Amino acid sequence: MSQPMIRARKLTKSYLRGGETLTVLDGLDLDMDEGRFYALMGPSGSGKTTLLNLIGGLDQADEGDLVVAGADLAALDSSALARWRAANVGFVFQGFNLIPVLTAQENVELPLSLSPLSRKERREHARYALKLVGLDGREDHRPGQLSGGQEQRVAIARAIASDPKVLLADEPTGDLDRKSADQVLELLLRLNVEFKKTILMVTHDPHAAAYAGFTVHLDKGQLGCIETNPPRAVAARV
Amino acid sequence: MxxxxxxxxxxxxxxxxxxxxxxSLMVALFLLCLLQAIVVSLDAGVRGAKRDRLIVQSAVSLFVDLPLNYQQKIGAVDGVESICKWQYFGGHFQDDEKGYFAQFATDFDTLFACYPEIEVVEGSKEALLADRTACIVGKSLADRLGWKLGDSIPLEATFFAKPDGSAWDFKLAATYRPTSTAMDGGMMFFRWDYLEETVKATRGETPGTGTYVFRTRAGADQAPIAATVEALFENGPQRVSCSTEAAFQAQFVSMYGNLPFFVSAIGGGVLVAIVLACINTMLMAFRExxxxxxxxxxxxxxxxxxxTLMLAQSLVLCGIGGFAGIGLAKLTEPVMQLMLTRFGVPYEVPAETVALASALTISIGLVAGVVPAWRARQLRVVEALRSVE
Known part of the structure; x- marks a missing residue:
């Protein structure tokens, strides 16, 4: 049995709010296998985004062990964590989070500038990623010149440009209309099925969660259950 | 990366x-260079003074003339190599609006021996000796007033006014360019015998001289020579003061009082204001x-x-503005020279001012960028992503 792509043990994270300690993750144990698509659901305040941030190395746990893509995140300092993020994780945020002063092409090239690729190779990789998300011809558009759905697809292209092992999506369809949301979800599904990316997607939307192979339920900072979505639904979409 | x-x-x-x-940075650095250049220029004579030149003047005042026979006595002192006299003429050119310039009566052969930094650029030393009314002027002065070799230069005298009130006529025989800041490049020198003979003929008196300048032999000790010269005339008829060229020049600088400090203070104030403005700009950029x-x-x-991204923005912004200001100061140097030469200030933006302004430009960039850069460094990703521009 191979190591899971994401392995959390007794993961705890608390915040100070108004002088009180608020425990968001409370000794969470979780395993996620490589090449699978997980939807992370739960009520507001259940710790979904916090868990996503910890797995992505954007924040650090107070206690517990977290191993992602073979790296013990608690053992990495700030610089090492940044380098690890650049190589192993792609983020897709609800608010797209593109750099407004850069074009679509330049936004996608941004994480590639941290790699040893030449300028020409970076350009080619970024073009390919934009083509993959159906945005060839929009390379020179700034985020302000794109629709919400297109912006999110640029964000997905940026997330996959450096070929990371894990894709983390925080409510990626939250700001989109249904049609754009479906396009984005189908794109994520395709990345999972065709490119074997491990995807963890936070969502409130059961329709979005149905695209994933598994739905992880969180409740009050602890793992509720992991549901396996009907394979027919997944297969039909692919 | x-x-x-x-x-x-x-x-x-x-x-x-x-x-x-x-x-704003460009204007500030331009002003800083300008003010600093003025401060440096005021002091240029002192800094450029030759160590082997001593000046003799009346112990009473610079405005009291010395007898002509002092020249031979001073020249005979052991260690004195060559000696010349300077008599301030104090004339006015026909159009004072174009600017005042100083004129001195002297002997050319001894002047050139005492001041090897006077480089004749037009005309010749022979031409100066050939005509009694011949004069030599600074090239910059000739250019400013549009004079050419052979031109007649009429000056209205003040101290040496003719009884009939007519102007003194001089003929431009040569121009010079100083190779050292010890010599002002905007003066006029004419022949002593022209002054002496004209004054004798029109006023029936022999003029004295304001100062004697002499060079000492190479390696000679200045202090005992100066003491010997002063002792020579201890009992009159006119007691003298013998000082180094630097000390002589310093008495003119001291006439400006606290002007250098005042000018420097203005420059410092401008600098502080611009640093605060740049810090504000960079903090706004950081928030955005x-x-x-x-x-x-x-x-x-x-x-x-x-x-580094934050710091680089600050350095680029300040660098462009600062170096543009320094460039502007260098570009406008000829114009400023023309404007300030009339006040006897040899304006120049020296290399040390450019270096100081360049260092200040980089420092402003660093100071303005360091706080946003530090805050950007300390920023937690999740908090930054929650922020809204």
Whole structure:
């Protein structure tokens, strides 16, 4: 049995709010296998985004062990964590989070500038990623010149440009209309099925969660259950 | 990983603000160079003074003339190599609006021996000796007043006014350019015998001289020579004071009082104001880029590279403005020279001023950028991503 792509043990994270300690993750144990698509659901305040941030190395746990893509995140300092993020994780945020002063092409090239690729190779990789998300011809558009759905697809292209092992999506369809949301979800599904990316997607939307192979339920900072979505639904979409 | 494209794009995002900051820095550094150059120029004579030249003047005042026979006695002192006399003429050119310049009566052969830094650029020393009314003027002065060799220069005298009130006529026989800051490049020298004979003929008296300048032999000790010269005339008819050229020049600088300090204080004030303005600009930029800094960190940029991005924006912004100001100061040097030469100030933006202004430009960039850079470095990704521009 191979190591899971994401392995959390007794993961705890608390915040100070108004002088009180608020425990968001409370000794969470979780395993996620490589090449699978997980939807992370739960009520507001259940710790979904916090868990996503910890797995992505954007924040650090107070206690517990977290191993992602073979790296013990608690053992990495700030610089090492940044380098690890650049190589192993792609983020897709609800608010797209593109750099407004850069074009679509330049936004996608941004994480590639941290790699040893030449300028020409970076350009080619970024073009390919934009083509993959159906945005060839929009390379020179700034985020302000794109629709919400297109912006999110640029964000997905940026997330996959450096070929990371894990894709983390925080409510990626939250700001989109249904049609754009479906396009984005189908794109994520395709990345999972065709490119074997491990995807963890936070969502409130059961329709979005149905695209994933598994739905992880969180409740009050602890793992509720992991549901396996009907394979027919997944297969039909692919 | 440093991304210069991002630096350019962020500075271009608020183009008007960036241009205004650049313009204010340009004006500030231009003013700083200008004021510093004036301070340095006021002191140029002292700094450029030759160590082997001593000046003899009346112990009473510079305005009291010395007898002509002193020249031979001073010249006979052991260690004195060559000696010349300077008599201030105090004439006015026909159009004072174009600017005042100083004129001195002297003997050319001894003047050139005492001042090897006078480089004749037009005409010749022979031409100066051939005509009694011949004069030599600084090239910059000739250019400013549009004089050419052979031109007649009429001067209205003050101390040596003719009884009939007519002007003194001089003929431009040569121009010079000083090779050292010890010599003002905007003066006029004419022959002593022309002054002496004309004054004798029109006023029936023999003029004295304001100062004697002499060079000492190479390696000679200045102090005992100066003491010997002063002792020579201890019992009159006119007691003298013998000082180094630097000390002589310093008495003119002291006439400006606290002007150098005042000018420096203005420059310092301008500098402080511009530093505060730049800090404000960069803090505004930091607040606007807070969210983007979070994005950059999320995709893998290190704390250091995000901090460098902020610092680079500050350095580029301040660098463009500052170096443009320094360039402007150098570009306007000829114009400023023309404007200030009439006041007897040999304006020049020296290399040390350019170096000081360059160092200040970089320092302003660092000071303005260091706080936003530090804050960008300390920024937690999740908090930055939550922020809204």
């Amino acid at each position: 440093f991304n210069f494209k991002l630096v350019r794009r962020y500075l271009g995002k608020h183009l008007v603000r960036s241009l205004l900051t650049v313009a 880029q807070l969210h983007d800094a979070g994005i950059l960190k999320a995709v893998g940029f290190t704390d250091g590279s995000v901090a």
